[in-house]
Amino acid sequence: MKISALSAQTGVPVATLKFYLRKGLLQPGRQLSRTQADYDHTHVDRVRLVRALTEVGELKLDAVQRVLETLENPQIERLGLLGSAQRALENADVATMAPGHEPPAAESTDGPDSQEPSRARRWLSEREWTINPQDPLIDQLDEAWDACDQADLGVDASRLHVYADAAEKIARVDINSLPADPARAVHQVILGTLLVDPVLKILRRLAQQHLSITARQPPTD
Secondary structure, X not given: OOXXXXXXXXXXXXXXXXXXXXXXOXXXXXEOOOOOEEOOHHHHHHHHHHHHHHHHOOOOHHHHHHHHHHHXXXXXXXXXXXXXXXXXXXXXXXXXXXXXXXXXXXXXXOOOOOOOOOHHHHHHHHXXXXXXXXXXXXXXXHHHHHHHHHOXXXXXHHHHHHHHHHHHHHHHHHHHOOOOOHHHHHHHHHHHHHHHHHHHHHHHHHHHXXXXXXXXXXXXX
């Protein structure tokens, strides 16, 4: 198909498609002449993916580029799968762990002169989760937890463990559903993170509504 047909099929203006081509977000079509190229279903899929990442996932184009590079990397080992996908989404500069080696624990103190670990790091050590200590999500957890404290929401370590129990169940479903093929698995992790997170947020609010209503209903005989 011509680029005009690709535009009609995807709903993306021709000018935007040409911009995607210049930025490397869309792979070139098969060249028919100096000014014309032929596009197929793979181009349709790529345009829809870019739109999902930018519109639903709200990623900037440089982040989209990193995600696409991750999706196209055939060398990703299953151990580093989630980390590679998450780093593409988070724009984090965390070294990829070598296959066959477990990431270090979250605890980061080695002696009396070491800096006191943050509350999130202490909690993760207590939780015994195996986490890369340089993962920026740990700092984000500290910030979010501090915000809960400032709002006086009563989110203490015990309550966080309850939330973590539920999060582990969700994560297990995610991991158990990953395809064996690394490329497809990374694709699922990235899109699942972007598109399923809103579903989980909505389900939590619906569950709160359900429980608050049923708690007020009188028992039935």
